[in-house]
Amino acid sequence: MANGYEKPDFWSRKAFSEGYPARSVYKLQEIDRKFGMIQKNGRVLDLGAAPGSWTAFLLRSLAGSGKVVACDLRPLAKDVKGDNLVFVQGDLNEEAVREAIQREGPFDTVVCDAAPSTTGNRVVDTARSAGLVRMAVWYAQTMLKPGGNFAVKLFQNGDQQRILQEMRRLFATARGFKPEACRSESFETYLIGLRKN
Numbered sequence: 001m002a003n004g005y006e007k008p009d010f011w012s013r014k015a016f017s018e019g020y021p022a023r024s025v026y027k028l029q030e031i032d033r034k035f036g037m038i039q040k041n042g043r044v045l046d047l048g049a050a051p052g053s054w055t056a057f058l059l060r061s062l063a064g065s066g067k068v069v070a071c072d073l074r075p076l077a078k079d080v081k082g083d084n085l086v087f088v089q090g091d092l093n094e095e096a097v098r099e100a101i102q103r104e105g106p107f108d109t110v111v112c113d114a115a116p117s118t119t120g121n122r123v124v125d126t127a128r129s130a131g132l133v134r135m136a137v138w139y140a141q142t143m144l145k146p147g148g149n150f151a152v153k154l155f156q157n158g159d160q161q162r163i164l165q166e167m168r169r170l171f172a173t174a175r176g177f178k179p180e181a182c183r184s185e186s187f188e189t190y191l192i193g194l195r196k197n
Contacts, residue, residue: 024054025057029057031151031177031192032061037149038062042107043067043108045070045104045107045139046070047135047136050073066084071087072114092135102143107148108148110150111152112151114153115132130154137167137170146197153188167191171196172197
């Protein structure tokens with residue numbers, strides 16, 4: 001585009017019309033519909049939450065019950081709020097952030113749509129993405145209740161099978177899934193872990 005902006009696609013327009021900050025909400029909606037991730041009255045941890053589309057969807061799904069704990073380096077959009085929302089701003093690898101999140105758990109569901117700052121170099125970007133996924137798996141391993149569910153975004157690369165093997169030791173079921181709302185040119189996919197051992 002001459003002005004440097006992409007024209008909003010169907011999913012982006014739908015997100016804005018439904019009051020979500022970004023199109024990514026429909027990825028979580030489809031994951032939840034297919035795998036039954038979110039439990040009523042559940043506690044959900046949303047890693048890499050900003051601007052807050054997944055957090056907003058979780059709050060709407062819980063309808064005032066349970067609790068959503070969201071964490072990101074950046075703040076959530078101003079209209080993402082709820083009485084059952086706890087927001088922790090900071091680096092997910094920092095001890096103080098981990099402790100603050102752990103105090104709010106344990107969780108029924110952990111979700112992570114975090115993406116690294118991309119360089120345009122696919123090898124570097126996929127390695128950074130895999131690092132974020134390993135961090136999210138650590139949170140799932142440490143803070144999910146037995147029987148809990150997990151979903152995490154991964155840039156497709158050689159680590160997918162290795163991470164899935166690790167997840168199969170943690171969960172009754174672990175598999176890859178690419179939601180319809182992912183851009184066709186995108187090399188992102190999601191790893192799903194169901195029913196933590």
